[in-house]
Amino acid sequence: MELLRSSARLYAPAQTRYDARVLGKAALAQTVALIDYGSGNLRSAEKALAHAAGDSGTGHEIVVTADPDVVASAERIVLPGVGAFADCMRGLSAIPGMVEALDDSVVKRGTPFLGICVGMQLLADVGREHGNHKGLGWIKGEVVRLTPSEPALKVPHMGWNALSLLQPHALFEGMADGTDVYFVHSFYIRPADPAHILATTDYAGSIPAIVGRDNIAGTQFHPEKSQAEGLAFLERFLKWRP
Numbered sequence: 001m002e003l004l005r006s007s008a009r010l011y012a013p014a015q016t017r018y019d020a021r022v023l024g025k026a027a028l029a030q031t032v033a034l035i036d037y038g039s040g041n042l043r044s045a046e047k048a049l050a051h052a053a054g055d056s057g058t059g060h061e062i063v064v065t066a067d068p069d070v071v072a073s074a075e076r077i078v079l080p081g082v083g084a085f086a087d088c089m090r091g092l093s094a095i096p097g098m099v100e101a102l103d104d105s106v107v108k109r110g111t112p113f114l115g116i117c118v119g120m121q122l123l124a125d126v127g128r129e130h131g132n133h134k135g136l137g138w139i140k141g142e143v144v145r146l147t148p149s150e151p152a153l154k155v156p157h158m159g160w161n162a163l164s165l166l167q168p169h170a171l172f173e174g175m176a177d178g179t180d181v182y183f184v185h186s187f188y189i190r191p192a193d194p195a196h197i198l199a200t201t202d203y204a205g206s207i208p209a210i211v212g213r214d215n216i217a218g219t220q221f222h223p224e225k226s227q228a229e230g231l232a233f234l235e236r237f238l239k240w241r242p
Contacts, residue, residue: 040080081118085127120218
């Protein structure tokens, strides 16, 4: 279970700040859709993305939304997530048309996508927290519980840990190997294809910290909690042209 476990009851997403009926496609061309499905540090993620957009000069508008039409029209998409895998997937699937809009936009049309924490774990085929639960299946693999080899290390894993960058990527430009970022999690994604692991961290064993393929990326750490390095990572995401 993640540190901030979502309850079994599904909460209605907060009201969206913008409406697809008001904002035409031209207005949505430079938006980032931050998906509100009742789970995730929306306010922190929104503030961090807005800060990154201002610093990067990209001109992106950050749109917190539960509207599949807004997601489908956005220039890029961010999926946050805090809680249990099954609850998060259930909340996302409960929004009519949302999973279909994501599949069409991200998988079929190549819209740049970033998943954060459980939002990244949902990329897997299956999550194994309290049973087996189907994920989005965009990155083949499973989500399993942390089992540190050193008994003194606690679960959940909370705090700053260094990244080991495994391969060149536009999201890493200017980032030093060994950069510290902030983690809060009890489970992690285990991709079937090692090539999809872009960076790892060590918690009495190597665990994937950033995964990705093509236009899809996910971070187990929280960029919005990782201070200057996290903001710089989000800036690179806003400029990323996969």
